[in-house]
Amino acid sequence: MEGEGRHRVALNPTLRDMYIEILSTSKLAKKCGDKNLAQCGIIASDEKRHEVAYTKVVAKLFEIGPNDTIIAFSNMMKKKISMPSHFMYNG
Secondary structure: OOOHHHHHHHHOHHHHHHHHHHHHHHHHHHHOOOHHHHOOHHHHHHHHHHHHHHHHHHHHHHHHOHHHHHHHHHHHHHOOOOOOHHHOOOO
């Protein structure tokens, strides 16, 4: 699909960054002997799966209706998508 790479770069940099950072943390933790923190590698693999899934979905949306996809994406960005961190508990 022509231009697919452009859409990937525009839509998924955060997921890829998170994957790389979390995976690096996991590898370092494993090297230092912290088995609990090393388990965050599982989260890294989730981030990678999310990136792949979102890329495929958005590529299909651009194929079906590129104008509507851009409008929907613009609306989402204006609403400032955020992570549901209020569901997280650290203790």
